Amino acid sequence: MTQVLFIFIPMLAAVFIPFLFKSIKNVHTGWFVLLVPASLVIVYSTYIADVARGQVFTGSLEWIPSLGINFVSYLDGLSLLFSLLITGIGSLVVLYSIFYLDKKKEQLHNFYIYLLLFMCAMLGVVQSDHLISLYFFWELTSISSFLLIGYWYNRDKSRFGALKSMMITVGGGLFMLGGFLLLGIMGDTFSIRELIAQAPQLASHDYFIWALLLVLLGAFTKSAQFPFYIWLPDAMEAPTPVSAYLHSATMVKAGIYLVARFTPIFALSEVWIWLVAGIGLLTLCWGSFFAVKQTDLKGILAFSTVSQLGLIMSLLGASAITFHVDDVSNSIFRFAAFAAVFHLINHATFKGSLFMIAGIVDHETGTRDIRKLGGLMSIMPLSFTVAAIGSFSMAGLPPFNGFLSKEMFLTAMLAIKEFELFNFNTWGILFPVLAFMASVFTFVYSFYFVCHTFIKKRNEKYADTVHEAPIGMLVSPILLASFVILIFFIPNVIGDLFVKPAMLAFQPFYASAAAIDIHVSAWHGFTPELYLTLGIVGLGALLFSTLKKWQPLYQLWPQKFTLNHAYDMMMIGLDTGMNQVSRSYMRDSMRQYLLYMFTAISVIVITTLFVTDAFSFSFEGTAPIRLYEIILIIVLVIGVVTTLIAKSRLTAIIGLGSVGYTVALFFVIFNAPDLALTQLVIETISVALFLLAFYHLPKLTKINERMRFQVNRAVVSLAVGAMVTLVALSAQSQKLFPSISKYYEETVATLAGGGNIVNVILVDYRGFDTLFEIAVLSIAGIGIFAMIKLRLTRKGNGHENK
Amino acid sequence: MEIIMAFVIGLLFTAAVYLMLSRSLLRIIIGTGLLSHGAHLLILTMGGLDGKAPPVLTDGVTDFADPLPQALILTAIVISFGVTAFFLVLAYRSYQELDTDDISAMKGGSEDDE
Numbered sequence: 001m002t003q004v005l006f007i008f009i010p011m012l013a014a015v016f017i018p019f020l021f022k023s024i025k026n027v028h029t030g031w032f033v034l035l036v037p038a039s040l041v042i043v044y045s046t047y048i049a050d051v052a053r054g055q056v057f058t059g060s061l062e063w064i065p066s067l068g069i070n071f072v073s074y075l076d077g078l079s080l081l082f083s084l085l086i087t088g089i090g091s092l093v094v095l096y097s098i099f100y101l102d103k104k105k106e107q108l109h110n111f112y113i114y115l116l117l118f119m120c121a122m123l124g125v126v127q128s129d130h131l132i133s134l135y136f137f138w139e140l141t142s143i144s145s146f147l148l149i150g151y152w153y154n155r156d157k158s159r160f161g162a163l164k165s166m167m168i169t170v171g172g173g174l175f176m177l178g179g180f181l182l183l184g185i186m187g188d189t190f191s192i193r194e195l196i197a198q199a200p201q202l203a204s205h206d207y208f209i210w211a212l213l214l215v216l217l218g219a220f221t222k223s224a225q226f227p228f229y230i231w232l233p234d235a236m237e238a239p240t241p242v243s244a245y246l247h248s249a250t251m252v253k254a255g256i257y258l259v260a261r262f263t264p265i266f267a268l269s270e271v272w273i274w275l276v277a278g279i280g281l282l283t284l285c286w287g288s289f290f291a292v293k294q295t296d297l298k299g300i301l302a303f304s305t306v307s308q309l310g311l312i313m314s315l316l317g318a319s320a321i322t323f324h325v326d327d328v329s330n331s332i333f334r335f336a337a338f339a340a341v342f343h344l345i346n347h348a349t350f351k352g353s354l355f356m357i358a359g360i361v362d363h364e365t366g367t368r369d370i371r372k373l374g375g376l377m378s379i380m381p382l383s384f385t386v387a388a389i390g391s392f393s394m395a396g397l398p399p400f401n402g403f404l405s406k407e408m409f410l411t412a413m414l415a416i417k418e419f420e421l422f423n424f425n426t427w428g429i430l431f432p433v434l435a436f437m438a439s440v441f442t443f444v445y446s447f448y449f450v451c452h453t454f455i456k457k458r459n460e461k462y463a464d465t466v467h468e469a470p471i472g473m474l475v476s477p478i479l480l481a482s483f484v485i486l487i488f489f490i491p492n493v494i495g496d497l498f499v500k501p502a503m504l505a506f507q508p509f510y511a512s513a514a515a516i517d518i519h520v521s522a523w524h525g526f527t528p529e530l531y532l533t534l535g536i537v538g539l540g541a542l543l544f545s546t547l548k549k550w551q552p553l554y555q556l557w558p559q560k561f562t563l564n565h566a567y568d569m570m571m572i573g574l575d576t577g578m579n580q581v582s583r584s585y586m587r588d589s590m591r592q593y594l595l596y597m598f599t600a601i602s603v604i605v606i607t608t609l610f611v612t613d614a615f616s617f618s619f620e621g622t623a624p625i626r627l628y629e630i631i632l633i634i635v636l637v638i639g640v641v642t643t644l645i646a647k648s649r650l651t652a653i654i655g656l657g658s659v660g661y662t663v664a665l666f667f668v669i670f671n672a673p674d675l676a677l678t679q680l681v682i683e684t685i686s687v688a689l690f691l692l693a694f695y696h697l698p699k700l701t702k703i704n705e706r707m708r709f710q711v712n713r714a715v716v717s718l719a720v721g722a723m724v725t726l727v728a729l730s731a732q733s734q735k736l737f738p739s740i741s742k743y744y745e746e747t748v749a750t751l752a753g754g755g756n757i758v759n760v761i762l763v764d765y766r767g768f769d770t771l772f773e774i775a776v777l778s779i780a781g782i783g784i785f786a787m788i789k790l791r792l793t794r795k796g797n798g799h800e801n802k
Numbered sequence: 803m804e805i806i807m808a809f810v811i812g813l814l815f816t817a818a819v820y821l822m823l824s825r826s827l828l829r830i831i832i833g834t835g836l837l838s839h840g841a842h843l844l845i846l847t848m849g850g851l852d853g854k855a856p857p858v859l860t861d862g863v864t865d866f867a868d869p870l871p872q873a874l875i876l877t878a879i880v881i882s883f884g885v886t887a888f889f890l891v892l893a894y895r896s897y898q899e900l901d902t903d904d905i906s907a908m909k910g911g912s913e914d915d916e
Contacts, residue, residue: 717820783888
């Protein structure tokens with residue numbers, strides 16, 4: 001119970017931020033915020049020892065108990081690792097932001113509220129055991145990320161980036177919700193643990209493949225996989241602490257988390273292995289290839305993040321293979337899961353520090369354009385050191401943690417082609433080749449980043465004004481960089497405490513975390529992966545030294561064939577396309593709409609009559625035909641035709657009047673005296689009103705002309721007439737029950753004390769109808785009065801009597 | 803008789819719809835008038851036209867016309883009259899204000915699209 005409340009602590013703290021910001025002016029609001037993640041790190045650290053021993057902790061909070069929807073905090077190795085990353089890097093980012101954001105110029109209360117909201121959402125995502133609450137937090141991360149990217153909302157690019165990331169991640173989230181619902185239907189539960197327990201049954205279900213694809217779509221959009229990575233480079237318009245936190249260490253890893261968490265359910269399918277490993281590898285290559293093209297520091301880092309996320313994703317795909325091998329503890333694939341989690345930690349450390357350095361460079365020089373930078377090494381030695389550590393780790397060089405995870409990555413990729421199932425032994429050869437190419441480009445952009453910023457010849461313009469960043473700003477990156485080195489020397493401590501318990505969550509073959517016999521060593525002998533690394537360094541160095549010669553080749557890539565262009569075209573196309581669709585039928589013309597409506601009604605009704613075979617006409621029970629009626633019908637038809645073909649409107653009005661009086665005569669011969677009386681009176685008044693309206697016709701357009709004949713109007717009106725006739729005939733021929741009017745006839749004298757049955761029905765049996773009909777008349781009267789009396793001019797902005 | 807009435811009502815509806823699709827406001831309201839006549843006759847016809855006497859208690863008469871449809875039509879007549887009267891005054895006012903009775907000329911005009 002208390003455990004689940006930890007998730008909500010950031011959200012509760014966010015409530016107080018505006019008050020702190022408004023009332024305590026001389027202390028940077030970030031210092032108060034720092035307390036929240038810092039204390040949460042301490043709280044979650046207390047779980048490490050127990051979780052490493054294989055214990056899991058749950059706590060739940062009822063949300064909608066009648067539907068079985070609860071907030072559940074489920075802490076196993078995987079969720080604890082993520083929780084620690086979120087709160088740990090969160091603390092460092094808040095500390096960094098205190099020095100990065102100016103307390104006078106920036107709207108800090110907005111910033112920290114969004115950030116705390118995001119922290120709460122992220123903790124919820126990684127700890128939720130219930131699919132619906134997981135989705136709830138998932139979308140909360142999208143929304144808070146949207147707010148953070150658009151933090152400088154008066155810049156066009158920020159708004160564009162925020163909208164783009166919102167469209168893509170929320171769109172993917174919706175697909176994911178579909179996958180969750182299918183999972184819930186298949187397994188009859190929304191609990192992930194219970195779903196994992198029945199994974200073999202789920203795999204044979206019809207919905208299984210759909211659930212798999214939809215959940216993957218959600219994970220790929222969030223984790224910026226190909227082709228959905230396009231939002232991430234545009235999200236770089238956010239303040240740098242946000243980029244460091246959301247777009248390198250936490251939010252983009254939500255998709256990674258999701259894939260890892262669902263591996264025990266979906267790994268039984270080869271589609272999962274192929275998609276996760278294949279898309280991951282493609283993203284890795286694509287991201288590393290295009291990172292070299294970028295000229296913006298954060299752009300390089302964004303593409304680098306995309307590519308590293310692809311690396312982790314492909315490792316997760318490879319780790320799913322362990323579900324298909326017999327002896328897991330001896331299988332070479334067991335490295336994949338370890339490498340995935342290990343690289344996830346490593347990436348969070350070095351990428352966080354690199355983003356912070358990019359922010360510092362931006363902060364001190366005022367630009368992030370790598371073409372304008374250079375020679376900062378001697379001016380900003382501390383920043384340079386941190387940047388070098390991060391970049392070398394990213395490139396996979398010893399003695400940094402990136403080296404270890406890159407070696408394991410190569411091991412796993414080399415192993416894939418050994419796999420016998422699912423065609424991996426034929427196509428699998430591509431995996432190590434692509435991995436090698438991607439690693440070479442990773443090497444190139446890592447050096448490109450650090451050398452072109454800090455080493456290349458100095459730009460004179462910055463020589464005098466630029467100086468080293470304040471120490472407070474450097475604390476966080478230095479801490480992260482020291483982790484980068486530390487992890488290289490104690491990989492097995494990290495492995496035992498964090499990686500193996502996390503592995504256990506999605507590799508449930510081991511009795512306990514201690515049973516996983518993976519030992520990481522910096523020196524593992526002359527293995528193929530070592531030769532590959534040597535090849536990477538060699539080829540990478542060659543490519544980097546000739547960068548000037550081949551980098552312009554990127555300009556040859558036509559703008560038309562980029563994914564961003566495709567996205568822009570899609571958005572513009574949707575906008576104009578939908579606009580055209582609306583314009584094509586919304587013509588601003590009442591006649592057009594009436595045509596649509598009448599056509600729709602007659603088509604629907606006549607089709608229904610045909611389909612249900614309602615045509616069974618009979619003359620049974622009809623009244624005999626009398627001479628008067630025939631004469632009246634002729635009169636009526638003449639009246640109607642006169643109205644139709646009348647040249648002047650006056651004739652049409654008279655024609656209408658004649659129809660009305662004929663109807664009154666019909667009422668006479670059909671034994672309805674009250675109706676006849678009413679009809680006569682009302683027709684007289686109506687005709688008088690028509691004449692009034694006619695008299696006031698505007699003089700300008702007072703052209704007496706016959707209505708022009710139009711075929712579509714004629715067809716539609718004939719269809720409506722035919723429909724009414726058919727329905728009347730069909731209803732007439734199929735009477736099912738006798739009328740209830742016998743009751744009225746028998747009781748009108750005894751119960752109601754009246755003789756005129758129609759009048760008694762109106763005021764006694766069904767008096768309510770009459771009451772509201774009176775109301776209708778009153779409203780019409782008042783309305784007419786108001787329309788005539790109340791004259792507000794069109795431009796006027798007040799009442800007449802003011 | 804009901805069969806023939808069904809066709810007459812169909813004619814009334816056809817004429818009404820044709821008028822309602824015209825451009826002149828007055829003709830549209832004439833169309834609604836024809837439409838309500840058609841509807842009233844339809845109710846009456848569907849109630850059955852075989853009654854021998856008006857629904858007023860008279861000694862020795864047992865075969866009355868069905869009183870219920872007549873009560874319903876009476877209500878409908880009054881309501882449609884109220885609405886028609888309102889519409890006519892509305893039309894009259896729009897002649898005064900807009901100087902036209904051509905509905906194709908009555909457009910939003912100042913719509914802000916492009």
